[in-house]
Amino acid sequence: MLVYLSRSIAHAIPLLFMSDIVYGYKTVYPIPLGMGSSWNPDLIEKAYQNTAEEAYAGGTQVAFAPMVDLVRDARWGRVLESTGEDPYLNSRFATAMVRGFQHDLKKGKGIVSCVKHFAAYGAVEAGREYNSADMSLPNLYQNYLPSYHAAVDAGAKMVMTSLTTLNGVPATADKWLLNKVLREQWGFKGIVISDYASVYELTQHGFAKDSQDAADKALDAGIDIDMKSPCYANGLKPLLEEGHLSESKLNEAVWRVLSLKNELGLFEDPYRGASHSLEQDDILTDNKRQTARQVSRESMVLLKNDNNILPLDPEINQKIALIGPYANERGMLGLWAVHGDTKNTVTIEDGILEHIDGSALSVEKGTDIIRDKEFLLHAGMNSDQVIQLLSDNDAELQNHERAISAAKQSDLIIFACGEHTLQSGEAGSRTKLRLPTNQQDLFDELVATGKKIITIVISGRPLVLTDVAKNSEAVIEAWFPGTEGGHALADILFGDYNPSGRLSMSFPYSEAQYPIYYNHLATGRPEKDSQHVGRFVSRYTDAPTQPLFPFGYGLSYGTTHYGEIQLSRETLHSNETVEASIEITYTGILPRDETVQMYLHDCVASVVQPVKRLIDFQKIHLDPNSKQTVSFEISSDQLGFYDQTGSYTIEPGDFDLFIGKDSNNVQETQFTLV
Ligand code: BGC
Numbered sequence: 248m249l250v251y252l253s254r255s256i257a258h259a260i261p262l263l264f265m266s267d268i269v270y271g272y273k274t275v276y277p278i279p280l281g282m283g284s285s286w287n288p289d290l291i292e293k294a295y296q297n298t299a300e301e302a303y304a305g306g307t308q309v310a311f312a313p314m315v316d317l318v319r320d321a322r323w324g325r326v327l328e329s330t331g332e333d334p335y336l337n338s339r340f341a342t343a344m345v346r347g348f349q350h351d352l353k354k355g356k357g358i359v360s361c362v363k364h365f366a367a368y369g370a371v372e373a374g375r376e377y378n379s380a381d382m383s384l385p386n387l388y389q390n391y392l393p394s395y396h397a398a399v400d401a402g403a404k405m406v407m408t409s410l411t412t413l414n415g416v417p418a419t420a421d422k423w424l425l426n427k428v429l430r431e432q433w434g435f436k437g438i439v440i441s442d443y444a445s446v447y448e449l450t451q452h453g454f455a456k457d458s459q460d461a462a463d464k465a466l467d468a469g470i471d472i473d474m475k476s477p478c479y480a481n482g483l484k485p486l487l488e489e490g491h492l493s494e495s496k497l498n499e500a501v502w503r504v505l506s507l508k509n510e511l512g513l514f515e516d517p518y519r520g521a522s523h524s525l526e527q528d529d530i531l532t533d534n535k536r537q538t539a540r541q542v543s544r545e546s547m548v549l550l551k552n553d554n555n556i557l558p559l560d561p562e563i564n565q566k567i568a569l570i571g572p573y574a575n576e577r578g579m580l581g582l583w584a585v586h587g588d589t590k591n592t593v594t595i596e597d598g599i600l601e602h603i604d605g606s607a608l609s610v611e612k613g614t615d616i617i618r619d620k621e622f623l624l625h626a627g628m629n630s631d632q633v634i635q636l637l638s639d640n641d642a643e644l645q646n647h648e649r650a651i652s653a654a655k656q657s658d659l660i661i662f663a664c665g666e667h668t669l670q671s672g673e674a675g676s677r678t679k680l681r682l683p684t685n686q687q688d689l690f691d692e693l694v695a696t697g698k699k700i701i702t703i704v705i706s707g708r709p710l711v712l713t714d715v716a717k718n719s720e721a722v723i724e725a726w727f728p729g730t731e732g733g734h735a736l737a738d739i740l741f742g743d744y745n746p747s748g749r750l751s752m753s754f755p756y757s758e759a760q761y762p763i764y765y766n767h768l769a770t771g772r773p774e775k776d777s778q779h780v781g782r783f784v785s786r787y788t789d790a791p792t793q794p795l796f797p798f799g800y801g802l803s804y805g806t807t808h809y810g811e812i813q814l815s816r817e818t819l820h821s822n823e824t825v826e827a828s829i830e831i832t833y834t835g836i837l838p839r840d841e842t843v844q845m846y847l848h849d850c851v852a853s854v855v856q857p858v859k860r861l862i863d864f865q866k867i868h869l870d871p872n873s874k875q876t877v878s879f880e881i882s883s884d885q886l887g888f889y890d891q892t893g894s895y896t897i898e899p900g901d902f903d904l905f906i907g908k909d910s911n912n913v914q915e916t917q918f919t920l921v
């Protein structure tokens with residue numbers, strides 16, 4: 248790599264500065280799994296445009312993002328970087344993120360988007376990091392490929408391969424994936440870059456015999472840039488000299504890289520954009536913070552709100568105990584916010600104090616985020632860092648006692664808990680998706696006080712919240728909420744914003760349910776409506792089959808009622824459309840944003856189809872106590888599926904159509920394609 252860099256300089260070839268800018272640069276947004284819950288691609292496009300502006304000023308030309316891997320198993324720590332389990336929703340966000348990054352790329356402050364990790368990294372077996380993925384072609388085409396395809400269609404100029412194997416072939420040397428699918432079927436003309444050391448890792452997979460063979464196989468499959476490994480730098484010249492590699496093949500890769508540099512104007516201005524004064528003007532501005540606050544508000548999901556305990560009335564004189572390790576913690580950015588600085592974060596305490604007087608609030612940490620030394624050492628900290636992070640035993644005891652005493656003296660507890668940053672993200676696979684035991688113990692004691700508890704969960708993945716939800720009056724999933732997290736949370740707690748987030752990934756009842764996702768195939772023995780009773784149906788004997796909270800789920804303040812679905816016609820021919828409308832009645836005193844979700848089921852098909860799949864949605868605004876009719880247009884080309892050869896096919900027949908508040912709570916009708 249160094250050799251390559253110095254040669255580049257000698258030939259006056261500018262460098263490409265590339266970096267992981269996954270969900271914000273200095274202004275950090277919620278993690279993408281949170282953004283997925285916003286169901287608001289337009290807002291997310293704005294967020295990525297802002298991010299590009301900041302990165303441009305900082306001198307970065309390529310962002311290794313968006314990460315659009317579809318995910319179904321939250322044991323995998325990288326679910327944090329994905330927008331979730333649905334191919335349609337993921338595709339909408341992939342498009343928005345690429346457009347945001349590359350907005351005004353030629354003349355303005357856009358940067359290049361490198362979509363990753365092609366392909367199906369999110370399907371690693373058992374959720375174990377860097378494991379292999381194996382799947383049928385219909386599953387690959389129907390579920391896993393659409394989001395990368397959408398990013399390519401939106402103009403992403405770079406694609407990064409996955410570190411893993413797909414159906415036995417490492418993605419970094421998969422000719423079928425890189426040539427047939429990406430370049431031939433999708434018409435991709437840009438650059439393909441390997442993931443970190445994945446060219447070298449072809450030898451570890453047992454796919455290449457040595458580094459030179461790895462370079463040969465990767466270049467042959469279509470990798471233009473070898474990220475990090477020395478294989479290209481050391482291997483390409485001998486391969487050329489020995490006649491294993493044709494000069495024209497090498498030239499193709501070089502040409503693609505030079506063309507991008509030229510397109511970005513780097514030959515004229517090698518540090519394109521980088522400027523200290525632009526950094527002053529464009530980074531962490533009030534406007535950008537405001538967008539981050541809005542994204543953060545829209546990403547948070549109200550999972551439970553018994554007796555309408557929320558929103559809190561700031562005028563009511565009650566004593567609130569804000570307890571937990573995230574009560575006043577700035578480290579709410581998540582693992583992949585590599586350019587973010589926690590000193591800019593608004594904490595939950597900061598946010599709450601903008602709504603109520605300090606005399607009504609007592610704040611106690613109660614315990615550390617995590618007290619598992621072994622884990623922290625294993626997760627990458629050295630022993631000095633661990634010592635610095637953890638309270639000593641006496642301090643921990645005092646924190647604990649103060650928290651319990653504050654809880655007892657309060658009218659209401661807000662418990663701010665969650666994962667440690669190192670518990671999710673890359674190489675953050677876990678088998679136990681619960682709160683760290685020290686936090687669970689504290690929670691149990693808070694429950695024992697008999698006070699009402701509003702729980703705020705900070706996490707990079709769906710945790711198993713079965714016990715937490717049962718024992719809390721209200722629960723807000725806040726993800727790693729980013730720079731403006733504390734403001735956004737307080738806005739929701741006090742009703743300045745009516746929560747609108749809807750889950751883009753199911754929350755399990757137990758880890759043992761993984762993989763669990765709403766758009767699974769119909770089984771021959773469904774739990775309900777089977778000819779079998781009792782034991783011989785598809786279910787667990789010791790746990791529910793359903794998740795704790797399904798895809799699309801989330802509460803808001805006030806209630807909505809969905810009327811019957813009205814169809815403009817009950818049969819349609821190919822190339823025709825049908826309009827489906829539904830009236831929504833809202834009862835509530837705060838304005839509300841409602842995500843109206845439309846799902847489809849193909850009743851009989853030559854490849855078994857999901858019980859339900861999302862085909863469209865609209866996020867609408869409802870005034871207090873109002874009614875609105877929402878209409879969707881469905882065209883015949885939305886009704887198809889991928890067959891066993893990976894071809895898209897549309898078969899006539901009956902279709903169930905569902906419109907509702909989440910994947911489980913829907914109105915239903917039927918139409919026929921003739
Ligand atoms: C990750 C990529 C990332 C790259 C460069 C790898 O470990 O898998 O997502 O872009 O590192 O930092």
